[in-house]
Amino acid sequence: MPVLVRLMSTGLEEKGMTHDARGVENRDAVLNRECFCITLDRASLVAAIQAEALDADLAAALLDGRPHLFAEMPVFLARADLDAMLAVVDAIEAAASDPTYQTAVMAWAPEIARHDFGPRGVFTGYDFHLGASGPKLIEVNTNAGGAFLNAFLARAQGACCREARDAIEATPAANFEAAVWRMFEQEWRSQGRASQPRTLAIIDDRPTEQYLFPEFLLAQRAFKRRGLKVRIVDPAELSFAQGQLRHGEEVIDLVYNRLVDFALDGESHGALRDAYLAGAVVLTPNPRNHALLADKRNLTVLSDPAAPAGWGLSPAQRRSLSAVPRTILVTPESAEALWSARKRYFFKPAGGHGGKAVYRGDKMTRGVWEEVQRGGYIAQELAVPTERRIRIDGEVLALKLDVRLYTYVGLPLLAAARVYRGQTTNFRTPGGGFAPVFVT
Secondary structure (H helix, E strand, O other), X not given: OOOOOEOOOOOOHHHOOOXXXXXXXXXXXXXXXXXXXXXXXXXXXXXXXXXXXXXXXXXXXXXXXXXXXXXXXXXXXOHHHHHHHHHHHHHHHHHHOOHHHHHHHHOOOOHHHHOOOOOOOOOEEEEEEOOOOOOEEEEEEOOOOOHHHHHHHOOOEEEOOHHHHHHHXXXXXXXXXXXXXXXXXXXXXXXOOOOOOOEEEEEOOOHXXXXXXXXXXXXXXXXXXXXXXXXXXXXXXXXXXXXXXXXXXXXXXXXXXXXXXXXXXXXXXXXXXXXXXXXXXXXXXXXXHHHHHOOOOHHHHHOOOOHHHHOOOXXXXXXXXXXXXXXXXXOOOOHHHHHHOHHHEEEEXXXXXXXXXXXXXXXXXXXXXXXXXXXXXXXXXXXXXXXXXXXXXXXXEEEEEEEEEEEEOOEEEEEEEEEEOOOOOOOOOOOOEEEEEEXX
Protein backbone atom coordinates (compact mmCIF):
# COMPACT_ATOMS: atom_id res chain seq x y z
CA MET A 1 0.00 0.00 0.00
CA PRO A 2 1.22 3.55 -0.68
CA VAL A 3 2.62 5.37 2.33
CA LEU A 4 2.10 9.07 1.61
CA VAL A 5 1.64 11.82 4.20
CA ARG A 6 -1.62 13.63 3.51
CA LEU A 7 -3.33 16.73 4.89
CA MET A 8 -7.02 16.28 4.19
CA SER A 9 -8.06 19.83 5.07
CA THR A 10 -5.90 22.91 4.64
CA GLY A 11 -7.40 25.29 7.15
CA LEU A 12 -7.38 28.08 4.57
CA GLU A 13 -10.48 29.65 6.04
CA GLU A 14 -8.83 29.85 9.47
CA LYS A 15 -6.00 31.83 7.89
CA GLY A 16 -8.34 34.19 6.06
CA MET A 17 -7.57 32.52 2.71
CA THR A 18 -10.58 31.59 0.64
CA HIS A 19 -10.84 29.64 -2.58
CA ASP A 20 -10.61 31.91 -5.61
CA ALA A 21 -11.11 31.29 -9.30
CA ARG A 22 -7.93 29.25 -9.39
CA GLY A 23 -9.46 26.79 -6.91
CA VAL A 24 -7.56 23.98 -5.25
CA GLU A 25 -4.50 24.31 -7.49
CA ASN A 26 -3.23 27.41 -5.69
CA ARG A 27 -3.64 26.25 -2.10
CA ASP A 28 -0.26 24.58 -1.79
CA ALA A 29 1.50 27.70 -3.10
CA VAL A 30 -0.31 29.88 -0.56
CA LEU A 31 0.56 27.53 2.28
CA ASN A 32 4.20 27.22 1.22
CA ARG A 33 4.37 31.01 1.23
CA GLU A 34 2.37 31.86 4.34
CA CYS A 35 2.07 28.88 6.70
CA PHE A 36 4.61 29.07 9.53
CA CYS A 37 2.60 27.25 12.19
CA ILE A 38 4.12 23.81 11.64
CA THR A 39 7.69 23.42 12.80
CA LEU A 40 10.11 20.59 13.36
CA ASP A 41 10.18 19.23 16.89
CA ARG A 42 13.89 18.51 16.71
CA ALA A 43 14.13 17.10 20.22
CA SER A 44 11.42 14.54 19.47
CA LEU A 45 13.08 13.62 16.20
CA VAL A 46 16.49 13.05 17.78
CA ALA A 47 14.90 11.03 20.59
CA ALA A 48 13.00 8.85 18.11
CA ILE A 49 16.11 8.16 16.02
CA GLN A 50 18.16 7.46 19.14
CA ALA A 51 15.54 4.95 20.27
CA GLU A 52 15.74 3.17 16.91
CA ALA A 53 19.51 3.13 16.39
CA LEU A 54 21.47 0.28 17.94
CA ASP A 55 23.97 2.83 19.25
CA ALA A 56 21.96 5.77 20.66
CA ASP A 57 25.01 7.90 21.49
CA LEU A 58 26.40 7.47 18.00
CA ALA A 59 23.05 8.47 16.45
CA ALA A 60 22.91 11.63 18.57
CA ALA A 61 26.48 12.56 17.68
CA LEU A 62 25.83 12.02 13.98
CA LEU A 63 22.74 14.23 14.02
CA ASP A 64 24.56 16.96 15.95
CA GLY A 65 27.15 16.98 13.18
CA ARG A 66 24.46 17.39 10.51
CA PRO A 67 22.57 20.53 11.56
CA HIS A 68 21.00 21.06 8.12
CA LEU A 69 19.81 17.53 7.46
CA PHE A 70 16.19 18.35 8.34
CA ALA A 71 14.19 21.41 7.29
CA GLU A 72 12.40 23.53 9.89
CA MET A 73 8.98 23.25 8.20
CA PRO A 74 7.04 20.88 5.91
CA VAL A 75 6.17 21.42 2.26
CA PHE A 76 2.60 21.46 0.95
CA LEU A 77 1.70 19.71 -2.30
CA ALA A 78 -1.57 19.89 -4.24
CA ARG A 79 -3.27 16.55 -4.78
CA ALA A 80 -3.50 17.37 -8.49
CA ASP A 81 0.29 17.76 -8.62
CA LEU A 82 0.80 14.46 -6.80
CA ASP A 83 -1.49 12.72 -9.28
CA ALA A 84 0.46 14.25 -12.17
CA MET A 85 3.75 13.03 -10.66
CA LEU A 86 2.40 9.51 -10.23
CA ALA A 87 1.28 9.54 -13.86
CA VAL A 88 4.85 10.41 -14.93
CA VAL A 89 6.21 7.56 -12.80
CA ASP A 90 3.71 5.15 -14.37
CA ALA A 91 4.69 6.24 -17.88
CA ILE A 92 8.44 5.88 -17.30
CA GLU A 93 8.08 2.51 -15.59
CA ALA A 94 5.96 1.31 -18.52
CA ALA A 95 8.58 2.58 -20.98
CA ALA A 96 11.35 0.79 -19.06
CA SER A 97 9.54 -2.51 -19.64
CA ASP A 98 9.25 -1.97 -23.39
CA PRO A 99 11.83 -3.74 -25.63
CA THR A 100 12.13 -0.79 -28.02
CA TYR A 101 12.91 1.63 -25.20
CA GLN A 102 15.33 -0.86 -23.67
CA THR A 103 17.21 -1.17 -26.96
CA ALA A 104 17.52 2.63 -27.17
CA VAL A 105 18.92 3.17 -23.67
CA MET A 106 21.10 0.06 -23.64
CA ALA A 107 23.03 1.61 -26.51
CA TRP A 108 24.95 3.73 -23.97
CA ALA A 109 24.71 1.37 -20.99
CA PRO A 110 27.71 -0.61 -19.68
CA GLU A 111 27.95 -4.30 -20.54
CA ILE A 112 27.12 -5.33 -16.96
CA ALA A 113 23.64 -3.74 -17.31
CA ARG A 114 22.67 -6.29 -19.95
CA HIS A 115 22.42 -8.99 -17.28
CA ASP A 116 18.88 -9.31 -15.92
CA PHE A 117 18.61 -11.33 -12.71
CA GLY A 118 15.05 -10.22 -11.92
CA PRO A 119 15.19 -7.48 -9.21
CA ARG A 120 13.57 -4.17 -10.16
CA GLY A 121 15.46 -1.96 -7.68
CA VAL A 122 14.42 -0.68 -4.25
CA PHE A 123 13.80 3.00 -3.48
CA THR A 124 13.66 4.45 -6.96
CA GLY A 125 13.42 8.23 -6.53
CA TYR A 126 11.61 10.53 -8.96
CA ASP A 127 12.59 14.17 -8.38
CA PHE A 128 10.26 16.99 -9.46
CA HIS A 129 10.20 20.77 -9.54
CA LEU A 130 6.80 22.37 -9.16
CA GLY A 131 5.49 25.22 -11.28
CA ALA A 132 2.45 26.97 -12.70
CA SER A 133 2.26 24.50 -15.60
CA GLY A 134 2.48 21.47 -13.30
CA PRO A 135 5.34 19.31 -11.97
CA LYS A 136 8.45 18.81 -14.10
CA LEU A 137 10.57 15.68 -13.73
CA ILE A 138 14.20 16.69 -13.13
CA GLU A 139 15.80 13.29 -12.77
CA VAL A 140 15.42 9.69 -11.62
CA ASN A 141 17.66 8.03 -9.02
CA THR A 142 17.93 4.30 -8.39
CA ASN A 143 19.66 4.52 -5.03
CA ALA A 144 17.65 7.45 -3.69
CA GLY A 145 18.66 8.15 -0.10
CA GLY A 146 16.63 9.54 2.75
CA ALA A 147 13.50 7.39 2.86
CA PHE A 148 14.07 5.97 6.36
CA LEU A 149 14.93 9.42 7.68
CA ASN A 150 11.88 11.00 6.08
CA ALA A 151 9.56 8.39 7.56
CA PHE A 152 10.74 9.54 10.99
CA LEU A 153 10.72 13.19 10.06
CA ALA A 154 7.02 13.23 9.20
CA ARG A 155 6.20 12.27 12.80
CA ALA A 156 8.41 14.90 14.42
CA GLN A 157 6.38 17.97 13.52
CA GLY A 158 4.74 20.37 15.95
CA ALA A 159 1.61 22.20 14.83
CA CYS A 160 -0.65 25.01 16.02
CA CYS A 161 -3.80 24.14 14.04
CA ARG A 162 -6.14 21.16 14.21
CA GLU A 163 -5.77 20.17 10.55
CA ALA A 164 -2.01 19.93 10.79
CA ARG A 165 -2.19 17.95 14.02
CA ASP A 166 -4.58 15.48 12.38
CA ALA A 167 -2.16 15.00 9.49
CA ILE A 168 0.80 14.47 11.80
CA GLU A 169 -1.04 11.93 13.93
CA ALA A 170 -2.10 10.03 10.82
CA THR A 171 1.45 9.56 9.53
CA PRO A 172 1.67 5.80 8.93
CA ALA A 173 5.27 5.11 9.96
CA ALA A 174 4.57 1.47 10.84
CA ASN A 175 3.04 0.97 7.39
CA PHE A 176 6.21 2.37 5.83
CA GLU A 177 8.43 -0.22 7.47
CA ALA A 178 6.10 -3.05 6.48
CA ALA A 179 6.03 -1.80 2.89
CA VAL A 180 9.82 -1.61 2.81
CA TRP A 181 10.15 -5.18 4.00
CA ARG A 182 7.65 -6.42 1.38
CA MET A 183 9.73 -4.60 -1.25
CA PHE A 184 12.96 -6.33 -0.23
CA GLU A 185 11.17 -9.70 0.00
CA GLN A 186 9.89 -9.23 -3.54
CA GLU A 187 13.40 -8.43 -4.76
CA TRP A 188 14.68 -11.56 -3.08
CA ARG A 189 12.05 -13.78 -4.67
CA SER A 190 12.36 -12.13 -8.08
CA GLN A 191 15.83 -13.70 -8.34
CA GLY A 192 14.41 -17.15 -7.73
CA ARG A 193 15.11 -17.38 -4.00
CA ALA A 194 12.56 -19.44 -2.07
CA SER A 195 13.56 -19.26 1.60
CA GLN A 196 14.08 -16.08 3.61
CA PRO A 197 17.42 -14.23 3.44
CA ARG A 198 19.54 -14.65 6.55
CA THR A 199 22.12 -11.90 6.10
CA LEU A 200 21.86 -8.45 4.54
CA ALA A 201 24.66 -5.97 3.87
CA ILE A 202 24.09 -2.24 3.46
CA ILE A 203 26.88 -1.28 1.05
CA ASP A 204 28.63 2.03 0.44
CA ASP A 205 32.17 3.30 0.11
CA ARG A 206 33.44 4.36 3.55
CA PRO A 207 29.89 4.16 4.94
CA THR A 208 30.64 5.79 8.29
CA GLU A 209 31.85 8.89 6.43
CA GLN A 210 28.70 9.26 4.33
CA TYR A 211 26.42 12.18 5.14
CA LEU A 212 23.40 9.87 5.27
CA PHE A 213 25.08 7.31 7.52
CA PRO A 214 22.41 7.91 10.22
CA GLU A 215 19.93 6.41 7.76
CA PHE A 216 22.02 3.27 7.47
CA LEU A 217 21.64 2.82 11.23
CA LEU A 218 17.84 3.14 10.98
CA ALA A 219 17.72 0.65 8.11
CA GLN A 220 19.91 -1.76 10.04
CA ARG A 221 17.54 -1.71 13.00
CA ALA A 222 14.47 -2.15 10.76
CA PHE A 223 15.94 -5.21 9.04
CA LYS A 224 17.08 -6.69 12.35
CA ARG A 225 13.46 -6.57 13.50
CA ARG A 226 12.70 -8.93 10.62
CA GLY A 227 15.21 -11.44 11.94
CA LEU A 228 18.12 -10.72 9.60
CA LYS A 229 21.77 -10.34 10.47
CA VAL A 230 22.63 -6.89 9.12
CA ARG A 231 26.06 -5.43 8.42
CA ILE A 232 26.97 -1.93 7.21
CA VAL A 233 29.93 -2.65 4.94
CA ASP A 234 32.48 -1.02 2.68
CA PRO A 235 32.61 -3.27 -0.42
CA ALA A 236 36.40 -3.40 -0.11
CA GLU A 237 35.82 -5.61 2.95
CA LEU A 238 34.01 -8.28 0.89
CA SER A 239 35.40 -11.40 -0.75
CA PHE A 240 33.97 -13.79 -3.30
CA ALA A 241 35.06 -17.41 -3.18
CA GLN A 242 33.51 -20.82 -3.75
CA GLY A 243 30.37 -19.22 -5.13
CA GLN A 244 29.65 -17.11 -2.06
CA LEU A 245 29.93 -13.41 -1.21
CA ARG A 246 31.44 -13.07 2.25
CA HIS A 247 32.15 -10.46 4.87
CA GLY A 248 34.82 -12.18 6.92
CA GLU A 249 33.46 -15.65 7.57
CA GLU A 250 29.84 -14.56 7.15
CA VAL A 251 27.99 -15.32 3.91
CA ILE A 252 26.01 -12.35 2.52
CA ASP A 253 22.66 -13.23 0.92
CA LEU A 254 21.17 -9.84 0.09
CA VAL A 255 22.80 -6.45 -0.58
CA TYR A 256 21.09 -3.07 -0.23
CA ASN A 257 23.26 -1.10 -2.62
CA ARG A 258 23.99 2.58 -1.89
CA LEU A 259 27.05 2.88 -4.14
CA VAL A 260 27.25 5.60 -6.79
CA ASP A 261 29.51 3.36 -8.87
CA PHE A 262 26.50 2.27 -10.89
CA ALA A 263 28.43 -0.15 -13.12
CA LEU A 264 30.52 -1.64 -10.26
CA ASP A 265 33.66 -0.63 -12.12
CA GLY A 266 35.70 0.40 -9.08
CA GLU A 267 38.71 -1.70 -8.12
CA SER A 268 37.44 -2.11 -4.57
CA HIS A 269 34.06 -3.35 -5.89
CA GLY A 270 35.49 -6.41 -7.62
CA ALA A 271 34.17 -9.02 -5.17
CA LEU A 272 30.68 -7.55 -5.27
CA ARG A 273 30.78 -7.36 -9.08
CA ASP A 274 31.92 -10.98 -9.43
CA ALA A 275 29.28 -12.25 -7.01
CA TYR A 276 26.59 -10.25 -8.80
CA LEU A 277 27.55 -11.55 -12.25
CA ALA A 278 27.61 -15.10 -10.88
CA GLY A 279 24.09 -14.69 -9.51
CA ALA A 280 25.48 -15.53 -6.07
CA VAL A 281 23.93 -12.55 -4.31
CA VAL A 282 20.74 -10.52 -4.70
CA LEU A 283 21.86 -6.95 -5.34
CA THR A 284 19.32 -4.12 -5.25
CA PRO A 285 19.37 -1.67 -6.89
CA ASN A 286 21.69 -3.08 -9.52
CA PRO A 287 23.40 -1.89 -12.73
CA ARG A 288 20.45 -2.85 -14.93
CA ASN A 289 18.02 -0.86 -12.78
CA HIS A 290 20.21 2.20 -13.14
CA ALA A 291 20.63 1.77 -16.88
CA LEU A 292 16.90 1.49 -17.53
CA LEU A 293 15.75 4.28 -15.25
CA ALA A 294 18.43 6.61 -13.92
CA ASP A 295 21.08 7.18 -16.58
CA LYS A 296 20.56 10.87 -17.37
CA ARG A 297 20.99 10.20 -21.09
CA ASN A 298 17.64 8.39 -20.92
CA LEU A 299 15.98 11.79 -20.47
CA THR A 300 16.91 12.60 -24.07
CA VAL A 301 14.57 9.88 -25.37
CA LEU A 302 11.93 10.30 -22.66
CA SER A 303 11.61 13.99 -23.54
CA ASP A 304 11.61 13.43 -27.31
CA PRO A 305 7.96 13.92 -28.40
CA ALA A 306 8.36 11.42 -31.25
CA ALA A 307 10.07 8.59 -29.36
CA PRO A 308 7.23 7.25 -27.15
CA ALA A 309 5.08 6.40 -30.17
CA GLY A 310 7.04 3.16 -30.57
CA TRP A 311 7.01 2.06 -26.94
CA GLY A 312 3.53 0.59 -26.59
CA LEU A 313 2.38 3.28 -24.16
CA SER A 314 -1.19 4.43 -23.79
CA PRO A 315 -2.13 7.93 -25.03
CA ALA A 316 -2.36 9.10 -21.41
CA GLN A 317 1.11 7.76 -20.63
CA ARG A 318 2.57 9.49 -23.68
CA ARG A 319 0.97 12.78 -22.62
CA SER A 320 2.43 12.41 -19.12
CA LEU A 321 5.94 12.37 -20.56
CA SER A 322 5.49 16.03 -21.56
CA ALA A 323 6.43 16.70 -17.92
CA VAL A 324 10.02 15.69 -18.75
CA PRO A 325 11.88 18.89 -19.79
CA ARG A 326 13.44 18.62 -23.24
CA THR A 327 16.91 17.17 -22.84
CA ILE A 328 19.71 17.02 -25.41
CA LEU A 329 23.06 15.24 -25.45
CA VAL A 330 26.02 17.61 -25.58
CA THR A 331 27.98 16.55 -28.65
CA PRO A 332 30.28 18.32 -31.11
CA GLU A 333 27.27 18.60 -33.41
CA SER A 334 24.96 20.19 -30.79
CA ALA A 335 27.58 22.28 -28.95
CA GLU A 336 27.33 25.51 -30.93
CA ALA A 337 23.54 25.70 -30.76
CA LEU A 338 23.54 24.82 -27.05
CA TRP A 339 26.10 27.51 -26.23
CA SER A 340 24.00 30.11 -28.03
CA ALA A 341 20.86 29.01 -26.15
CA ARG A 342 22.65 28.15 -22.88
CA LYS A 343 20.46 30.42 -20.71
CA ARG A 344 17.58 28.03 -21.34
CA TYR A 345 19.45 24.97 -20.08
CA PHE A 346 20.89 23.23 -17.07
CA PHE A 347 23.99 21.14 -17.85
CA LYS A 348 24.57 17.86 -15.99
CA PRO A 349 27.11 15.03 -16.33
CA ALA A 350 25.33 11.98 -17.75
CA GLY A 351 26.77 9.74 -15.06
CA GLY A 352 26.69 12.29 -12.25
CA HIS A 353 25.00 12.20 -8.88
CA GLY A 354 24.29 14.44 -5.92
CA GLY A 355 24.33 17.68 -7.91
CA LYS A 356 28.09 17.46 -8.56
CA ALA A 357 29.61 19.23 -11.60
CA VAL A 358 26.27 20.65 -12.71
CA TYR A 359 25.98 24.12 -14.21
CA ARG A 360 23.17 26.51 -14.90
CA GLY A 361 23.68 27.86 -18.41
CA ASP A 362 23.21 31.54 -17.60
CA LYS A 363 26.00 31.30 -15.01
CA MET A 364 28.42 29.19 -17.03
CA THR A 365 31.81 30.59 -18.00
CA ARG A 366 33.72 29.93 -21.20
CA GLY A 367 36.22 27.88 -19.23
CA VAL A 368 33.51 25.61 -17.85
CA TRP A 369 31.93 25.32 -21.29
CA GLU A 370 35.21 24.04 -22.72
CA GLU A 371 34.93 21.13 -20.30
CA VAL A 372 31.22 20.53 -20.86
CA GLN A 373 31.38 20.47 -24.66
CA ARG A 374 33.97 17.69 -24.62
CA GLY A 375 31.03 15.38 -24.02
CA GLY A 376 29.56 13.27 -21.26
CA TYR A 377 26.97 15.96 -20.48
CA ILE A 378 23.29 16.50 -21.09
CA ALA A 379 21.54 19.85 -21.49
CA GLN A 380 18.13 19.96 -19.81
CA GLU A 381 15.66 22.79 -20.30
CA LEU A 382 15.34 24.84 -17.13
CA ALA A 383 12.43 24.05 -14.84
CA VAL A 384 12.63 26.78 -12.21
CA PRO A 385 11.84 25.45 -8.71
CA THR A 386 9.13 26.97 -6.56
CA GLU A 387 9.77 28.30 -3.07
CA ARG A 388 9.02 27.46 0.54
CA ARG A 389 9.20 30.42 2.90
CA ILE A 390 10.38 29.58 6.39
CA ARG A 391 10.83 31.58 9.57
CA ILE A 392 14.07 31.29 11.53
CA ASP A 393 14.66 33.46 14.61
CA GLY A 394 11.94 35.83 13.46
CA GLU A 395 13.37 36.23 9.95
CA VAL A 396 11.43 34.98 6.93
CA LEU A 397 13.59 33.31 4.27
CA ALA A 398 12.59 32.11 0.78
CA LEU A 399 14.16 28.74 -0.07
CA LYS A 400 13.87 26.56 -3.17
CA LEU A 401 12.24 23.15 -3.02
CA ASP A 402 11.91 19.94 -4.94
CA VAL A 403 9.70 16.92 -4.27
CA ARG A 404 10.89 13.33 -4.36
CA LEU A 405 8.63 10.32 -4.74
CA TYR A 406 10.19 7.15 -3.39
CA THR A 407 8.72 4.27 -5.38
CA TYR A 408 8.98 0.57 -6.05
CA VAL A 409 7.92 -0.90 -9.44
CA GLY A 410 6.05 2.36 -9.98
CA LEU A 411 4.09 2.27 -6.71
CA PRO A 412 4.62 5.12 -4.22
CA LEU A 413 6.23 4.41 -0.86
CA LEU A 414 6.74 7.94 0.45
CA ALA A 415 6.72 11.57 -0.64
CA ALA A 416 9.35 13.94 0.73
CA ALA A 417 10.85 17.30 -0.18
CA ARG A 418 14.27 18.91 -0.11
CA VAL A 419 14.52 22.60 0.77
CA TYR A 420 17.67 24.50 -0.10
CA ARG A 421 19.46 27.58 -1.33
CA GLY A 422 21.88 27.58 -4.23
CA GLN A 423 22.13 25.98 -7.64
CA THR A 424 21.26 22.43 -6.60
CA THR A 425 19.83 20.57 -3.62
CA ASN A 426 22.23 20.41 -0.71
CA PHE A 427 22.35 20.00 3.06
CA ARG A 428 24.20 23.22 3.81
CA THR A 429 21.26 25.64 4.06
CA PRO A 430 20.18 26.89 7.51
CA GLY A 431 16.53 25.92 7.87
CA GLY A 432 16.78 23.61 4.85
CA GLY A 433 17.19 19.88 4.32
CA PHE A 434 14.67 17.05 4.07
CA ALA A 435 11.07 18.14 4.67
CA PRO A 436 7.88 16.08 4.99
CA VAL A 437 5.18 16.58 2.37
CA PHE A 438 1.58 17.33 3.33
CA VAL A 439 -0.78 16.75 0.40
CA THR A 440 -3.65 19.27 0.30
